[in-house]
Amino acid sequence: MPILDLVRDLFPMPRSITGAGLRRTLERIRRDIPLEIREVPSGTRVLDWEIPREWNIREGLIETLDGRTIVDFSASSLHVMSYSSPIDRIVSREELAAHVHTLPEQPDLIPYRKSYFGNDWAFCLPHTTWLAMHDEAYRVKIDSDFSLGALSYGELLIPGTESKEFVFSTHCCHPSLANDNLSGIAVATALAHTLLSRRSRLSYRFLFIPATFGSLAWLAQNESVLPKVQHGLVLSCVGDPGHFHYKRSRRGAASIDRAVARVLAERSGPFTILPFRPDGCDERQYCSPAYNLPFGCFMRSPNGTFSEYHTSADNLDFIQADALEESLATILDVVNLLEADVTYVRRDGRGEPHLGRHGLYRALTGQEGAGDTMQLAVQWVLNLADGHHTLLDMVEYSGLPYRQLMAAAKAAREVGLITVTD
Amino acid sequence: MPILDLVRDLFPMPRSITGAGLRRTLERIRRDIPLEIREVPSGTRVLDWEIPREWNIREGLIETLDGRTIVDFSASSLHVMSYSSPIDRIVSREELAAHVHTLPEQPDLIPYRKSYFGNDWAFCLPHTTWLAMHDEAYRVKIDSDFSLGALSYGELLIPGTESKEFVFSTHCCHPSLANDNLSGIAVATALAHTLLSRRSRLSYRFLFIPATFGSLAWLAQNESVLPKVQHGLVLSCVGDPGHFHYKRSRRGAASIDRAVARVLAERSGPFTILPFRPDGCDERQYCSPAYNLPFGCFMRSPNGTFSEYHTSADNLDFIQADALEESLATILDVVNLLEADVTYVRRDGRGEPHLGRHGLYRALTGQEGAGDTMQLAVQWVLNLADGHHTLLDMVEYSGLPYRQLMAAAKAAREVGLITVTD
Amino acid sequence: MPILDLVRDLFPMPRSITGAGLRRTLERIRRDIPLEIREVPSGTRVLDWEIPREWNIREGLIETLDGRTIVDFSASSLHVMSYSSPIDRIVSREELAAHVHTLPEQPDLIPYRKSYFGNDWAFCLPHTTWLAMHDEAYRVKIDSDFSLGALSYGELLIPGTESKEFVFSTHCCHPSLANDNLSGIAVATALAHTLLSRRSRLSYRFLFIPATFGSLAWLAQNESVLPKVQHGLVLSCVGDPGHFHYKRSRRGAASIDRAVARVLAERSGPFTILPFRPDGCDERQYCSPAYNLPFGCFMRSPNGTFSEYHTSADNLDFIQADALEESLATILDVVNLLEADVTYVRRDGRGEPHLGRHGLYRALTGQEGAGDTMQLAVQWVLNLADGHHTLLDMVEYSGLPYRQLMAAAKAAREVGLITVTD
The missing domain is CATH 3.40.630.10 (Zn peptidases)
Structure with a gap:
């Protein structure tokens, strides 16, 4: 999907x-x-x-007096300011100007406007559209209503x-x-x-x-x-x-x-x-x-x-x-x-566990050194599992990748070396 | 004044x-x-x-034996070391040298010296003055006294x-x-x-x-x-x-x-x-x-x-x-x-207040964005007024100018949204 | 010594x-x-x-079948892996290879190896030595034993x-x-x-x-x-x-x-x-x-x-x-x-002590300023000796050399201005 x-x-x-x-x-x-x-x-x-009140709108139009549609809510739901009150009459260009929102610096775009607490109506349109509107009056229609919904x-x-x-x-x-x-x-x-x-x-x-x-x-x-x-x-x-x-x-x-x-x-x-x-x-x-x-x-x-x-x-x-x-x-x-991200505690927190006996380590160690960081992640989990550190604490303290510590905690929990506490 | x-x-x-x-x-x-x-x-x-003991001084002079005044306390109260004991006698230049403070590296200036616990007297003078003093002896006079005052x-x-x-x-x-x-x-x-x-x-x-x-x-x-x-x-x-x-x-x-x-x-x-x-x-x-x-x-x-x-x-x-x-x-x-710098608390700290209803916001909002920082200051005050933050805490947490937060707190307090707590 | x-x-x-x-x-x-x-x-x-079990070893040798000694534990205790089990037989070069540790990148050095939990034996030798060993078989002898010790x-x-x-x-x-x-x-x-x-x-x-x-x-x-x-x-x-x-x-x-x-x-x-x-x-x-x-x-x-x-x-x-x-x-x-590093407390922590009276200061002060840092160290000790600061706290807070603060604390303690608390 x-x-x-x-x-x-x-x-x-x-x-x-x-x-x-x-x-x-x-x-x-x-x-x-x-x-x-x-x-x-x-x-x-x-x-x-x-x-x-619930606001519903069915139609929003600005038309020339000779019936040409200039702005139509059905083309974009942005064209009418959210929660505009209904209107259906001819208004002068001057009156309309007070109810028009445009973006002069982004002249081709329609702005989004809302006004939940006023009792106002407004249209949002491209600034270029507005600049091209020179008639003295327009017919505006917003078929909206407010209801107890x-x-x-x-x-x-x-x-x-x-x-x-x-x-x-x-x-x-x-x-x-x-x-x-x-x-x-x-x-x-x-x-x-x-x-x-x-x-x-x-x-x-x-x-x-x-x-x-x-x-x-x-x-x-x-x-x-x-x-x-x-x-x-x-x-x-x-x-x-x-x-x-x-x-x-x-x-x-x-x-x-x-x-x-x-x-x-x-x-x-x-x-x-x-x-x-x-x-x-x-x-x-x-x-x-x-x-x-x-x-x-x-x-x-x-x-x-x-x-x-x-x-x-x-x-x-x-x-x-x-x-x-x-x-x-x-x-x-x-x-x-x-x-x-839960808090872990060792079953017995005294000393390190004998990792080999629990299947968590190699029997042979030497100059090859500290091992990869996955082994270190196991050691961090076993060291910080004191009932005071969550997994996130362990991640932040150790600086190791969180996925390694998640895997180490899972392994240590599966062999019974640590348990989850509250 | x-x-x-x-x-x-x-x-x-x-x-x-x-x-x-x-x-x-x-x-x-x-x-x-x-x-x-x-x-x-x-x-x-x-x-x-x-x-x-209280120390008072009326006069402090170094004079040549022929009566010419070289250093006079009445010209500068720095000339006699504070808490100098009284003296009035002729001293050799050598003895005087042990009771003179000068600043060789700032030869025209008089130093300021004090000695509250000694039983000593001293004059402070420009190093140039001292360098010009070649007589074998001088008359020194400090008319001071110590009293139970x-x-x-x-x-x-x-x-x-x-x-x-x-x-x-x-x-x-x-x-x-x-x-x-x-x-x-x-x-x-x-x-x-x-x-x-x-x-x-x-x-x-x-x-x-x-x-x-x-x-x-x-x-x-x-x-x-x-x-x-x-x-x-x-x-x-x-x-x-x-x-x-x-x-x-x-x-x-x-x-x-x-x-x-x-x-x-x-x-x-x-x-x-x-x-x-x-x-x-x-x-x-x-x-x-x-x-x-x-x-x-x-x-x-x-x-x-x-x-x-x-x-x-x-x-x-x-x-x-x-x-x-x-x-x-x-x-x-x-x-x-x-x-x-008092601690504020909201009367009801659940959610944001409806700022418009309290006269603290515009009813119309939109793309013009987050508003100036004065509006933000009001929001900070209303957010941090939890009984745990003083005005200084709000200033430091928000990073806004303290005068804006002072004004915002005043406004929020006047409309009853916050009160002062101890 | x-x-x-x-x-x-x-x-x-x-x-x-x-x-x-x-x-x-x-x-x-x-x-x-x-x-x-x-x-x-x-x-x-x-x-x-x-x-x-306690492990003891008396001898460790690799010899050619004609009796030439190639590796001898008595020359270096590194030659036998610690806790090697005993062996005394002729092994093929191929079998021996699985029991030899070398450092190919440091070919002249003998590595140190141990294996406390296995049941294994191994020799450690220079990689150059190993590369020169071309015989089909060798006599290997480790005279070791494990005992309840x-x-x-x-x-x-x-x-x-x-x-x-x-x-x-x-x-x-x-x-x-x-x-x-x-x-x-x-x-x-x-x-x-x-x-x-x-x-x-x-x-x-x-x-x-x-x-x-x-x-x-x-x-x-x-x-x-x-x-x-x-x-x-x-x-x-x-x-x-x-x-x-x-x-x-x-x-x-x-x-x-x-x-x-x-x-x-x-x-x-x-x-x-x-x-x-x-x-x-x-x-x-x-x-x-x-x-x-x-x-x-x-x-x-x-x-x-x-x-x-x-x-x-x-x-x-x-x-x-x-x-x-x-x-x-x-x-x-x-x-x-x-x-x-003990915690100090002033006998009376109100105000500065009169240092001169306690032999810890000069009677005369003036433009020469704040004194050297030893004098400042005395002031730090007397200021921080409030029962809450140890000497390390004083060192860290003041930024002065620890030896100066140690000396200052010793002096202040000797004249009875501070005591040690728990």
């Missing part, structure tokens, strides 16, 4: 933080993984916020042998923008698909949510779940050709921060670790002071740093299948490392 | 660690601020020390809304030396004058003290005050044209250390942060092991690092009005930052 | 982890220092290991005024190899000789042990001693011309780690501090997780990093008297520093 298939199917749907386009998006994801779709009614108080989001819990959770969160409220964030949706879906076919230690929770409102709603309604959350990742913009960026959690040195940093460091190629900041994606909510959950944000090019960001150029040509696959593989490496 | 006025008035007074010149100095300061002048009687035991110092407490204190200490025992330390006296006086006209959170205490003896006496007699001391600064040599130097407290990372470092870093121009050392000015006493108070030392050019130090070249031409004013302004910045 | 004398006497003895050569080695050391020789019977279980090791405890121990451990199981580790044996013996003639605060324990088995046996049988161990050093390869290397203990910042680092930093010349790793010498056992003793490893060139390592080139020409003497002197510096 190529990751791009899902992106292509979702691209045209007119998403916003509520409404039919969002529901269709969640339903399409549910064809790949057994998502539960939740609805939070309009008007529900979630913390300091209130779930807005609901905010929808998708949730999937894959139970592991432990109730400790690793949560993946990805926003699904943006209209026809591919990297931001159909890429995150598609990689999360593929990851869930992979984990559904495995037996895991950790439980995995996937959240497909409208930005801000979705994470706030989930947090407010799941406070009893939060103590189980051991690791969290927000996935955003993971399909572009840029190199990996990881933004640390507010805690700064949580296991998720250390695991991602290690996996990226052991891959070839550049990457950037960013400090925590209180802006960005939904980590803003997960890392708010009273929750302070260990959520980092995994990205290729960060929001706002690429010229296609929040424009019609963030389309199916911008993202790459290779980039999506590499994002998935890298996150799976993080999953595998954190699956192994 | 120009800061230099006080320096000019004080310059000619013949100060030492006790005596009339010191009292006149304190009385002159009292014309600007309501100083209380304290007297510690000679012979009083203060910790490991004893308050010395007192050591005087000045103290001013400006109460704030909290009893926590910020203490400023400056030595006032040196004779006609401008930078060391009339500069410190004058800046401290101007600072006190400013704080007297404000309402402050912290209480401010100013100590104008003879070096070593004064701080020891104050410490020994005020041990019940010490638990209230939150911050302390010794002011020394703050009038020369050199750049700022700050010597850290013994604690090394006290709030005063962090605040001064931050204020200096955000000013333009060079500055130097020095580690704590157990020599220097009165921080030696404040930072002695059993007290270990958070006192740093704020300077322009440190003691002993400029060629004018402890010579007659440290005069009214050496110090600059601009330098004094800049020192005052910088210390006021430190005061302002520490006034705001 | 030149250190080299002991090395020369020990060089020819055919050592292994058990047997007559090892006992003769310990007996020779006992001529210099009053070593106790302990025996651990074959078959004794020590932790995860078992003391092997014992593993021998030497131990010496030199009591100090405190029961806290500084343990030196050095392996003594290698055959005719000079740097590895007759150098360690000889330096440890000379060090013990020096300490026997002194009165010390710490108690010193010396262990001359067969590698791995010896340290495991000592640890297993002395668990009640371990809480007294404050510092430990493994001495290995301390006679070659390379610069000093120190491998940190597993704790990483134990007093021994800090003291050695400081002593090396204050000597002239290069040195290298290595992080802990779980391979190496007997620190593997001392630093195993359940013991975690503060043992570092003191070396010149580390095991395996020099081309002579575990070959016949590690002979009496390779090591140098100067290098051995410098190793001894450096370790004595470490001993002296740790002897002084």
Whole structure:
């Protein structure tokens, strides 16, 4: 199941933080993984916020008075500002100018705009289009409505042998923008698909949510779940050709921060670790002071740093299948490392075990020296297995590749030299 | 009230660690601020020390036997070593040589010398003067006396809304030396004058003290005050044209250390942060092991690092009005930052507040991106207000200008999103 | 008593982890220092290991069928692999090839090989010798035997005024190899000789042990001693011309780690501090997780990093008297520093003491400034003597030479300004 298939199917749907386009998006994801779709009614108080009325739109047009269509929402869901109020009348060019968003420095692109709290309407169009509009008046029509509906989001819990959770969160409220964030949706879906076919230690929770409102709603309604959350990742913009960026959690040195940093460091190629900041994606909510959950944000090019960001150029040509696959593989490496990140203790920690007797060493040693680093990895595991070091601690202390220490710990555990402790 | 006025008035007074010149100095300061002048009687035991007898001097002369005056204390209070015993007789040039201090490498300057514990007399004169003295004998006269008097110092407490204190200490025992330390006296006086006209959170205490003896006496007699001391600064040599130097407290990372470092870093121009050392000015006493108070030392050019130090070249031409004013302004910045350095906590720390509803955000957001850093400062304050971070913590964690975080905290507090905790 | 004398006497003895050569080695050391020789019977279980049967060898020969001797153990104890089983028969060249160790890249050298757990025999010879052996068959004879004997090791405890121990451990199981580790044996013996003639605060324990088995046996049988161990050093390869290397203990910042680092930093010349790793010498056992003793490893060139390592080139020409003497002197510096590394406290820590009154200062001070660093060292000691800082803390905090701080602490203690606390 190529990751791009899902992106292509979702691209045209007119998403916003509520409404039919969002529901269709969640339903399409549910064809790949057994998502539960939740609805939070309009008007529900979630913390300091209130779930807005549901917004639906059927049509959005600017026409000349002689009936020529200049801008049409059906051509791009970016053409109408999200949460625009309905309108259907002739307006002067001057009045229209106050309701038009363009990008003068990227004149051929349509910008993406939203305004959830105003009572406004607006069109987004290429600056070149706007420059060519010289009539005194135009007919504008937005067939939208606000209703007491609901905010929808998708949730999937894959139970592991432990109730400790690793949560993946990805926003699904943006209209026809591919990297931001159909890429995150598609990689999360593929990851869930992979984990559904495995037996895991950790439980995995996937959240497909409208930005801000979705994470706030989930947090407010799941406070009893939060103590189980051991690791969290927000996935955003993971399909572009840029190199990996990881933004640390507010805690700064949580296991998720250390695991991602290690996996990226052991891959070839550049990457950037960013400090925590209180802006960005939904980590803003997960890392708010009273929750302070260990959520980092995994990205290729960060929001706002690429010229296609929040424009019609963030389309199916911008993202790459290779980039999506590499994002998935890298996150799976993080999953595998954190699956192994338990605390080990020697059954008897006095002295070195006689490795040969346990099948972990050669009987003959001599000038050939210290052995390869796999042998050293075994020694590190046996030395640090004191009930105070997790596998990540061992990786960082020893400086050896994490895969070697994972293999060494597995071997030492199989012959009974070490056990897992809490 | 120009800061230099006080320096000019004080310059000619013949100060030492006790005596009339010191009292006149304190009385002159009292014309600007309501100083209380304290007297510690000679012979009083203060910790490991004893308050010395009071020393007063009326005249100091070297004359040729035919009555020509070569050195005259009335021309410079540096000419007689502080605490010289009286003498009035004819001495051979050879005997005189053992009682003369000069600076062969700075032959035109008079050195500054003191000897509180000997029973000695000496003159300080330019090396050129000494080289021109070829007579076989001279008449020397020092009209000084030692008496059971007192050591005087000045103290001013400006109460704030909290009893926590910020203490400023400056030595006032040196004779006609401008930078060391009339500069410190004058800046401290101007600072006190400013704080007297404000309402402050912290209480401010100013100590104008003879070096070593004064701080020891104050410490020994005020041990019940010490638990209230939150911050302390010794002011020394703050009038020369050199750049700022700050010597850290013994604690090394006290709030005063962090605040001064931050204020200096955000000013333009060079500055130097020095580690704590157990020599220097009165921080030696404040930072002695059993007290270990958070006192740093704020300077322009440190003691002993400029060629004018402890010579007659440290005069009214050496110090600059601009330098004094800049020192005052910088210390006021430190005061302002520490006034705001309280611990904040969100009323409800779950999720981000809806900034627009509280008047702290725009309703419309989009591609224009993350906003200016003032908006980010608001987000930092709201994110770190968890009851564990002070304003200084927020400044250091975020890396944003402290004034922005002060403004953001003020705004967030005014709308009731955060409160101050202990 | 030149250190080299002991090395020369020990060089020819055919050592292994058990047997007559090892006992003769310990007996020779006992001529210099009053070593106790302990025996651990074959078959004794020590932790995860078992003391092997004792191995003794009288003869090892490869001869041509016409009686010409090609390889003779009596010429070098390296010629027979340690723990070779006995053999006395004619073998084909092809069969012999599987029992021959050579170093093709160092064709003139004999390698050192051991195999404690196999049931094998082998000869070690120069590759050139092997290349010249073209006969179809050879007579091979190893006159060795395995018996229920014992593993021998030497131990010496030199009591100090405190029961806290500084343990030196050095392996003594290698055959005719000079740097590895007759150098360690000889330096440890000379060090013990020096300490026997002194009165010390710490108690010193010396262990001359067969590698791995010896340290495991000592640890297993002395668990009640371990809480007294404050510092430990493994001495290995301390006679070659390379610069000093120190491998940190597993704790990483134990007093021994800090003291050695400081002593090396204050000597002239290069040195290298290595992080802990779980391979190496007997620190593997001392630093195993359940013991975690503060043992570092003191070396010149580390095991395996020099081309002579575990070959016949590690002979009496390779090591140098100067290098051995410098190793001894450096370790004595470490001993002296740790002897002084106690926690000091001022009798009265309020303010500075009046140094002149205690004979620790000049009465006259002035422009000549801060004094030399010896005076500053006194101030540092008096400032940091708060019951929380040891001498090493003072050295690291002040950055002054440790000898100055040792002298300052001694002087301050003699005049009663500071005392030692626990």
